[in-house]
Amino acid sequence: MISRKPDKQLDKQLEKQLDKQLDKQLEKKLEKELEKQWFVMRDLKRSNAKQPAYKLLEEKQIEVFTPMKWRLVVKQGKKVREEIPFIQDLLFVYDTRKNLDVIVEETPTLQYRYFRGGGYCEPMVVNAAEMQRFMDAVHSAETPCYYSPEEITPKMYGHKVRIIGGPLNGYEGSLLATRGSKIKRLLIGLQQMLFVSIEINPEYIELLR
Template identity: 60%
Template sequence: MNDDEKVQWFVMRDLKRRNAKLPAYKQLADKGIKVFVPMKWHTIKRKGIVIREEIPVIQDLLFVYASRLHLDPIVEKIPTLQYRWLRNTFRKPMTVLDLEMEKFISAVSSSKSPQYYLPEEITPQMYGRKIRIVGGNLDGYEGYLLTTRGSKVKRLLVELENYLAVSVEVLPEFIQLI
């Protein structure tokens, strides 16, 4: 099996406007393709009514689980959908390992209020003690406690290397120091 036939997580971008009616992640989901877009809740006022809606954390970032053979014709049909390319390579798309992506999606879906961070927003001072989660939804996860000044809530930092990080709330009884 060559790289074009291999099903994997591709890092892609959608160049549509923030208020587009049919962004690429919805189009891909309608075609039955597995898509993950980090989302956050946002309140907006439309026609005098305050509406709470879910919007992407980073407007042009989406992760798509498919093969290049299946994805390339779709990318050609949707002019605003593009692969993100690795630097200093000739058109080699960015990908994320399956296990790493599944852990990230699981962590995000286990939390009611995930907080997202770009890699440049995380400082060395934010990394707390190295921990392992024992029990609960995140059983077996290892990572760092996120230290936030004045916060009484314990949060685990789960990272997608070079792309995005999320902190999710964990109960103190599930935390084991490493």
């Protein structure tokens, strides 16, 4: 049996290839950390906290989207309406991973949400275009009505429609199936994490087959 000496030149070539691959991976990681994205986050503070996460981030001039709802509370013996998060521990934050990592480290009650079965420390993000469309829909409505995924049932999905005209021109989705109501509401989902229904002018609705 003939023994061969290791090919040093081949080993060096393989080493260079591995170094290049590692450099590319590191470069991509750094680019991703410096890219602004819509991160899905959670706020672990109590519902009556004076400075919830969305207010903290707004004070830092960071764009935040938090679905809100109204509730009646008693203050100094009087009933007043106040706006609170629809889902206490859900907020969407637009910033770089690098900047948010610093804030998360300083704020134990602010955390990233992670993909189930995803890679190690891979936080959930929402595509920028999808997030913008969802926010546009919410901001176009006077009375957006939010739903958690658990509240949505197959029976709630009505006709498939396309919106023609108005701020949601071109948007396709399903009408909210409601009995005995003349008001048409469009049901919109955001990555199965959050749903909202908004009132739509019937003149803008085109039924799809």
